[in-house]
Amino acid sequence: MTHWQLIVEPEPLPGSWNMALDEHLYTLAASSPRTFLRFYRWERPTASLGYSQDASRVVDAEFCRDRGIDIVRRMTGGKLVLHDREVTYSIASADTAIFTDTLRESYRLISRALLKGLALMGITARLAETSPPAYARGTMPCFAFPARDEIEIEGRKIVGSAQKRTGALFLQHGSIPLDKDEALLAAVSRPGETAESLGMTSVSEALGRPVEFEAAVGPLVQGFADLFGVEFERFSLPPADREAVRRLQAEKYASDAWTFRRGGPPAR
Numbered sequence: 171m172t173h174w175q176l177i178v179e180p181e182p183l184p185g186s187w188n189m190a191l192d193e194h195l196y197t198l199a200a201s202s203p204r205t206f207l208r209f210y211r212w213e214r215p216t217a218s219l220g221y222s223q224d225a226s227r228v229v230d231a232e233f234c235r236d237r238g239i240d241i242v243r244r245m246t247g248g249k250l251v252l253h254d255r256e257v258t259y260s261i262a263s264a265d266t267a268i269f270t271d272t273l274r275e276s277y278r279l280i281s282r283a284l285l286k287g288l289a290l291m292g293i294t295a296r297l298a299e300t301s302p303p304a305y306a307r308g309t310m311p312c313f314a315f316p317a318r319d320e321i322e323i324e325g326r327k328i329v330g331s332a333q334k335r336t337g338a339l340f341l342q343h344g345s346i347p348l349d350k351d352e353a354l355l356a357a358v359s360r361p362g363e364t365a366e367s368l369g370m371t372s373v374s375e376a377l378g379r380p381v382e383f384e385a386a387v388g389p390l391v392q393g394f395a396d397l398f399g400v401e402f403e404r405f406s407l408p409p410a411d412r413e414a415v416r417r418l419q420a421e422k423y424a425s426d427a428w429t430f431r432r433g434g435p436p437a438r
Contacts, residue, residue, distance in 0.1 A: 274319065
């Protein structure tokens with residue numbers, strides 16, 4: 171039986187720490203044949219930018235500053251996401267025996283595991299088949315439309331994910347809204363999105379009742395276990411690793427030089 175390392179963090183954490191820890195797990199996965207699966211929350215509403223995005227084109231930094239909304243930049247690609255009342259997952263691995271060595275196939279496998287988890291909650295969803303051309307080329311936020319192989323319910327996105335891959339090694343993380351606030355996402359986004367233009371839904375909306383973080387994580391973990399045929403071992407960062415994450419947080423993810431730099435080449 172294959173064992174993966176599982177991290178579940180019910181206490182909300184700063185966005186810069188979340189991004190630093192995901193990168194550190196990516197580094198750990200490169201140095202050993204381990205797969206890490208992590209579920210976490212955010213200390214306050216946080217807009218995350220894709221690696222190659224120009225912040226001035228996609229996020230209203232002044233609005234965020236005035237409203238106490240944090241902004242971070244991910245190491246993965248993709249579009250603007252507003253993290254708030256959600257479950258966020260991340261998975262880091264270099265195991266090609268399970269995930270293959272291509273971005274699309276590993277992405278599809280992870281989406282299938284998430285579909286199983288959603289089904290265990292009572293949610294019927296499916297993989298989107300195509301991305302609208304305007305969404306693929308434009309500056310709309312992640313939850314404007316479901317992109318190809320992302321998870322939707324009747325055309326409305328319920329999971330938004332992004333991946334960075336270097337050879338066999340990859341990190342994928344994504345947002346699963348428990349509740350949605352389309353008006354706030356529209357206000358955070360540039361260039362002037364409207365709430366009506368956003369095609370998103372949430373776990374609570376799909377089920378017609380409130381769902382808390384802990385109630386959603388259990389089925390999601392089981393979905394990964396069922397699809398991949400793995401067992402989980404709880405993982406806690408040793409002190410030396412926590413210190414490495416703190417350094418990465420301070421030097422990179424909490425830095426305006428990283429967050430507001432102009433976009434570079436896409437992270438693939």
